[in-house]
Amino acid sequence: MFATVPMLANGERNATVVLTVWLRRIGGAGGPNELPHQKKDTIRLMAWADDPSDPHLRKYGHLLLPVGPDAWQPSFRLETEQPGPVIAAALETTSDRIRRVPEPELRPYAYRVELPAGGVGNCFKLIEASYPLHKVSFCLPPAANDTVCPTLAPPQRHTAARPALWMAIGPVRHMDSIRTWGPMHNDIAVRVMHYVSYHVAMGANGLLLYADELNRNYLQQHPIGAAMINSGALRCVGRRAVRRAVPLWGVRRGLRCAVLKRKPRRVRCDEWR
Numbered sequence: 001m002f003a004t005v006p007m008l009a010n011g012e013r014n015a016t017v018v019l020t021v022w023l024r025r026i027g028g029a030g031g032p033n034e035l036p037h038q039k040k041d042t043i044r045l046m047a048w049a050d051d052p053s054d055p056h057l058r059k060y061g062h063l064l065l066p067v068g069p070d071a072w073q074p075s076f077r078l079e080t081e082q083p084g085p086v087i088a089a090a091l092e093t094t095s096d097r098i099r100r101v102p103e104p105e106l107r108p109y110a111y112r113v114e115l116p117a118g119g120v121g122n123c124f125k126l127i128e129a130s131y132p133l134h135k136v137s138f139c140l141p142p143a144a145n146d147t148v149c150p151t152l153a154p155p156q157r158h159t160a161a162r163p164a165l166w167m168a169i170g171p172v173r174h175m176d177s178i179r180t181w182g183p184m185h186n187d188i189a190v191r192v193m194h195y196v197s198y199h200v201a202m203g204a205n206g207l208l209l210y211a212d213e214l215n216r217n218y219l220q221q222h223p224i225g226a227a228m229i230n231s232g233a234l235r236c237v238g239r240r241a242v243r244r245a246v247p248l249w250g251v252r253r254g255l256r257c258a259v260l261k262r263k264p265r266r267v268r269c270d271e272w273r
Helices: 181-201 213-221 223-231
Strands: 002-007 013-026 042-050 076-080 109-114 123-128 131-139 166-169 206-211 234-238 254-259 267-272
Touching: 002 131, 013 123, 042 076, 076 109, 166 181, 181 206, 181 213, 181 223, 206 213, 213 223, 213 234, 223 234
Parallel strands: 166 206, 206 234
Antiparallel strands: 002 013, 013 042, 042 109, 076 123, 123 131, 254 267
8 A cells, every 4th residue: 555645754745655554353253351342343453654765764673664653644544345434544553652652663553443333244445545546455254253273272172252362472582682692591481481370370371472593492492491382381483583783782792593404403603793
């Protein structure tokens, strides 16, 4: 999708940006623990904007919006399959909420569209107000039709009315940039163990941990990590990116990992200034 921005952060006026939008239909599934706003048939949107003239904008190594979210936000409209009014998407990342989080220009926009009762079909068209003739078609069945994942929620124990509860977190990092990588990963393993133990005791099934190859290999060899993986309470999700070096670390260090072909479970790491 595309949108026209009155002014980018670099001063360019009436610039065209490329929008990437992720959509999910939620609510109306009749789950036992739904909050009032989760009972409504709703489409959630996350959107990101890129400047096609400079698609590699970065800050601290992270993707950077070409315009601050407090200065401009996309204006989305939704057309339903059934005849009816065009529905405006409500912005959730409003200016009063954006100010509460650091570096808002590194975070995507979030929207929600509450669908009218009575059924609107499964197919829709998404429009950005500054490009009204460019409509993107998509289909999303109601959340009530979602099936249960047999891997994370074995059907003999879980159903749509009694779903499995899994935590999901990104890569766990050490608070400081240090040279002692072994103790750092040991500290990570202990922190993950405490996190998993607490949430499993509270009724969760386990943790989906996004981890790079170095961290996954260490957790597989660490006694604590191996025990959690073997029990099924910890599942590692592959993440290709490794730890970055950024100027704010003071000393510009990076981590270079080479996986030995003869022993795939062992990782050799070098670092440099």
